[in-house]
Structures are given as C-alpha cells and as structure tokens.
Amino acid sequence: MNKTMRTVGTLLAFTLAGLAAADLHYAIEPDSVARQYRVSVRLDKAAEKEVFQIPAWCPGFYFVLNYQEKISDVRAADANGQPLKVERSGTREWTVQNPNSEPISFSYRVLADDPAPGFFGASIQGDKAFVNGPSTFVYSPTRMTETHWLTIRLPRGWEIATAMDPAGDGRYKSPDYDEFIDHPIQMGRFERRKFAAGGKPFESVFSTLRGDIQANLDFETERFRRISEAGIKFWGDAPFPRYLYLVHLDPGAFSGGLEHRSSTVLNIWNTRSLNVDTLAAHEFFHTWNVKRLRPAVLGPFDYTKPVRTKNLWFSEGVTDYYAHRLVLWAGLMTPEQFLGNMAGQIATLQNGRTRRTKTVEDASWEAWENGGFGVGDLSYYNKGLVIGLLLDAALRASTDGEKSLDDLMRGMYAKYGLPKPGFGEDAIRAELVLLGGEAFGPVYDRMVRSTAELPYELLGGIGLLPEGGGLVASPEATERQRELLAKFLSR
Numbered sequence: 494m495n496k497t498m499r500t501v502g503t504l505l506a507f508t509l510a511g512l513a514a515a516d517l518h519y520a521i522e523p524d525s526v527a528r529q530y531r532v533s534v535r536l537d538k539a540a541e542k543e544v545f546q547i548p549a550w551c552p553g554f555y556f557v558l559n560y561q562e563k564i565s566d567v568r569a570a571d572a573n574g575q576p577l578k579v580e581r582s583g584t585r586e587w588t589v590q591n592p593n594s595e596p597i598s599f600s601y602r603v604l605a606d607d608p609a610p611g612f613f614g615a616s617i618q619g620d621k622a623f624v625n626g627p628s629t630f631v632y633s634p635t636r637m638t639e640t641h642w643l644t645i646r647l648p649r650g651w652e653i654a655t656a657m658d659p660a661g662d663g664r665y666k667s668p669d670y671d672e673f674i675d676h677p678i679q680m681g682r683f684e685r686r687k688f689a690a691g692g693k694p695f696e697s698v699f700s701t702l703r704g705d706i707q708a709n710l711d712f713e714t715e716r717f718r719r720i721s722e723a724g725i726k727f728w729g730d731a732p733f734p735r736y737l738y739l740v741h742l743d744p745g746a747f748s749g750g751l752e753h754r755s756s757t758v759l760n761i762w763n764t765r766s767l768n769v770d771t772l773a774a775h776e777f778f779h780t781w782n783v784k785r786l787r788p789a790v791l792g793p794f795d796y797t798k799p800v801r802t803k804n805l806w807f808s809e810g811v812t813d814y815y816a817h818r819l820v821l822w823a824g825l826m827t828p829e830q831f832l833g834n835m836a837g838q839i840a841t842l843q844n845g846r847t848r849r850t851k852t853v854e855d856a857s858w859e860a861w862e863n864g865g866f867g868v869g870d871l872s873y874y875n876k877g878l879v880i881g882l883l884l885d886a887a888l889r890a891s892t893d894g895e896k897s898l899d900d901l902m903r904g905m906y907a908k909y910g911l912p913k914p915g916f917g918e919d920a921i922r923a924e925l926v927l928l929g930g931e932a933f934g935p936v937y938d939r940m941v942r943s944t945a946e947l948p949y950e951l952l953g954g955i956g957l958l959p960e961g962g963g964l965v966a967s968p969e970a971t972e973r974q975r976e977l978l979a980k981f982l983s984r
C-alpha cells in the first residue's frame with residue numbers, strides 16, 4: 494500500500510461514518526380510532542438548527558396540495574426525551590432549535606382523512622390504511638440524498654404491501670427522499686396475487702371498503718401480467734427490483750391511477766369486470782416515460798413550489814397513446830378497438846374549444862393553475878395522445894416503415910433516462926428531426942407549438958382515413974400503405 498492509498502482509505506472511512514450518521518430514521522404507526530398517523534423522524538447527528546418541510550405537491554400530479562393542513566401536534570425532543578423548541582418557520586416548514594447539537598427526534602400527527610381508500614394523501618378506515626409518501630413524510634432539505642429508513646408499526650394481523658426495499662431487519666430503506674416518498678404503502682387486510690414478468694417479481698394487491706370484491710382476481714392479475722410483459726418487451730429492460738399494482742376497489746374522491754417508480758395505485762370501481770387494462774398500461778408505461786425518462790425538472794424534484802415544463806403532453810399524452818399500444822400488443826384489445834379508441838380521442842379533441850386559443854405546450858405549462866390536467870377543455874393527455882398517433886404515422890410513412898415513434902421513445906430513454914439528467918424543453922423536437930429529417934421540425938411546431946388544426950392527413954401515410962367518426966383503412970391506400978398499416982396494427 495502506498496501513502497496516497499492510505500490517505501484515501503482514511504478519508505473514505507471518515508466519509509462513510511459521516512454518511513451513516515446523517516441517515517434519517519422514520520417510524521409510522523396508524524391510530525385507527527383517531528384516524529391519524531403518528532410519525533417520527535430521528536436524526537442521530539443533528540445541527541443547532543434543523544429544518545423540516547412537507548412537499549407542496551406530489552410528483553405525477555401537477556397541482557399544489559396543502560398537505561401541511563393535515564399535520565398537527567408537532568414536537569421535537571433530544572436524545573433524553575427533553576423537549577426542544579419547534580417554530581413554524583414557513584407555510585410548509587418547521588425549525589427545531591437544538592443548541593447542543595444533540596441527536597433529535599421530530600414527531601407529528603397526520604390526519605388520515607383522504608377520502609377512503611386514499612390516493613394523493615393519507616387514509617385510515619377500519620382495517621385499511623394507506624399512505625402516499627409526500628402527504629405524510631417531512632423531509633430535511635439538507636439530507637435529501639441520505640438513506641431514509643422506515644419502521645412501520647401495525648396492529649396484529651395487519652399486512653403491508655409496498656415496493657420499498659426491505660432492509661432485512663423488519664425495516665424498509667430508500668437511498669434518498671425522492672425514492673422514499675415514491676413508494677406508497679398499503680396496510681391492513683387485503684387480497685394479494687404474485688406473478689412474474691420480465692424475470693422480475695410482481696404483485697397485485699386488491700382491497701375494498703364496501704362489501705365483497707366482485708372481480709375474478711386471478712383473471713385480472715393475468716391481464717396485468719400480459720400488460721407488464723408488453724411494457725418490458727417494448728423498453729427492453731425492467732428497471733425495478735419488484736413491481737406492485739395497488740388496486741383500490743372504491744374510487745374515493747379520485748378515480749384513476751398514479752404512477753410510481755416501482756408501483757402504481759389504481760382507484761377504480763368494485764365491479765365484476767374491472768376494465769382497468771388501459772389505465773394499468775398507462776401507469777405501467779410511466780415506469781419509464783416520466784419516472785425515468787423525464788423533463789429535467791421532474792427529478793430530482795423541487796418540492797417547495799410548482800415546477801413547470803411544456804412537455805407534459807409527451808409525459809402524459811404520449812404515455813396514454815402507448816397505453817393503448819401496450820393493451821393491443823398484450824392481445825387484450827383488437828386492432829378495430831384500438832382504431833376506435835384513437836378515433837374517439839380525435840373526436841374529443843375536435844369537439845373542444847380551448848384548442849383554438851391555447852397550444853398543448855400552454856396546456857402543460859398552465860396546468861398548475863387549472864386543476865392539473867390542462868387548460869379550459871384542452872387536455873394535454875388528449876392532444877398529446879393524438880400528437881403521438883400522428884407522429885407515429887408520419888415517421889412510419891416517411892421512413893418506409895424503417896422507423897416509428899417507438900424509436901424516438903427508446904432513443905430518448907437511452908440519452909436521458911435515469912441516472913442521466915432529464916431532457917431539455919427542445920429535446921423531443923431535436924430527436925424527432927434526427928429520426929425523421931428536417932421536415933419534421935415544422936410539423937412538430939405546428940402540432941405542439943401552434944393552435945392550428947392537427948395535420949390529420951398524416952394518417953393517410955399509413956393508409957388510414959378518418960371517416961364517420963371512426964378511423965378506417967383508406968380505399969385509396971397503395972399496396973405499400975396497406976402493408977405499413979398491417980405492421981402498425983400487428984402485435
């Protein structure tokens with residue numbers, strides 16, 4: 494061993510010790526009677542002043558949520574249990590005075606009154622409890638990238654379903670805060686089914702608050718499996734150690750799904766047939782598009798305020814386009830149903846009025862002030878989906894079937910997917926021009942950056958014709974266009 498190596502070794506040991514001491518140790522316990530969670534965070538190494546904040550929003554929903562309103566009974570104590578002074582230092586912030594820089598424990602209660610079964614927030618009802626991380630776990634702004642440990646204390650007989658990494662000693666752990674709050678936690682009594690896709694373990698978890706579950710859970714789980722296989726096949730990897738479909742069979746206040754890096758929460762009706770294919774595929778596709786391939790501002794996150802991008806149409810709308818593609822590829826939707834759904838989306842867009850005055854970039858940028866899904870009656874989900882369809886058709890036609898939107902997705906994933914930084918605001922346009930040529934620049938600008946009508950004639954390039962509210966094979970199509978259409982609709 495030489496001297497330089499010795500120095501490096503000593504520094505490394507010192508740094509590792511410092512890191513371990515900077516870990517955050519969380520504990521959570523539901524109080525079913527009070528419908529509150531008791532939450533605590535322990536810092537083994539703390540400064541004279543320690544700041545804790547609660548997020549202003551939840552990744553995946555571009556809207557300010559006032560989680561701080563559910564937090565009460567905020568306290569801090571030193572290692573001997575002696576109270577420390579806590580001051581409310583901001584709308585979403587508390588500061589602990591710790592004059593002796595001793596280890597501290599910061600604790601509070603969270604009102605778990607998110608309309609059951611829970612979605613954006615925290616919920617406890619009967620023997621069911623749910624936590625969406627940003628609503629319940631405060632962060633230390635100076636320790637975002639330290640290890641976050643979690644102990645969950647539950648009543649006897651309750652189970653836990655979460656995609657968070659088990660630490661092996663009964664605790665869970667995440668390498669940073671972004672990941673920590675991106676693993677929703679289902680607790681209590683529920684049904685679970687295990688399966689495998691892409692060589693990774695999957696689980697579907699079903700719970701209902703009212704009556705019995707109506708659906709055949711094995712049948713529904715098999716559909717999840719086929720969708721999962723289609724998604725992994727498309728992207729070429731399964732970038733998670735495990736994946737969890739958390740299905741709430743009572744919508745509560747919000748019917749729909751929320752994506753997470755290794756799981757999704759689906760709030761739907763308790764019906765005999767769940768009809769959840771496209772929603773599940775949408776959220777599963779997000780595992781890549783938005784959770785890993787994302788606009789630069791969407792990870793690492795600034796939780797203190799709205800973060801804006803003009804590209805939500807790509808992260809959400811194009812994801813919705815691919816949701817339909819995945820279900821088609823999974824063999825759970827016929828080509829005719831696929832085209833019918835596309836035609837329905839075109840009709841929705843054309844029936845709107847806001848598209849005449851706002852671009853899809855405006856709809857993305859201004860979502861925060863307009864409920865989170867767009868502006869007026871212009872949804873970036875809807876117009877983004879149609880743009881995805883048109884770009885796919887145009888790329889296939891102009892490259893004689895050599896390239897498609899699939900290549901754009903995978904090309905961008907290779908360039909900008911985690912752990913690489915997210916993409917800039919002009920990156921999609923640049924990638925499109927790279928794939929399809931200079932002519933795609935003005936096409937992109939018209940579709941994404943203007944209020945002009947979309948160029949539906951592009952569908953003709955793969956032999957499709959909008960007719961009578963549907964999308965049909967054009968009788969005028971050439972032999973080559975028919976072949977392109979057959980390929981477009983094949984599994």
Ligand SMILES: [Zn+2]
Nearest residue numbers: 775779809812
């Ligand atoms: Zn989405």
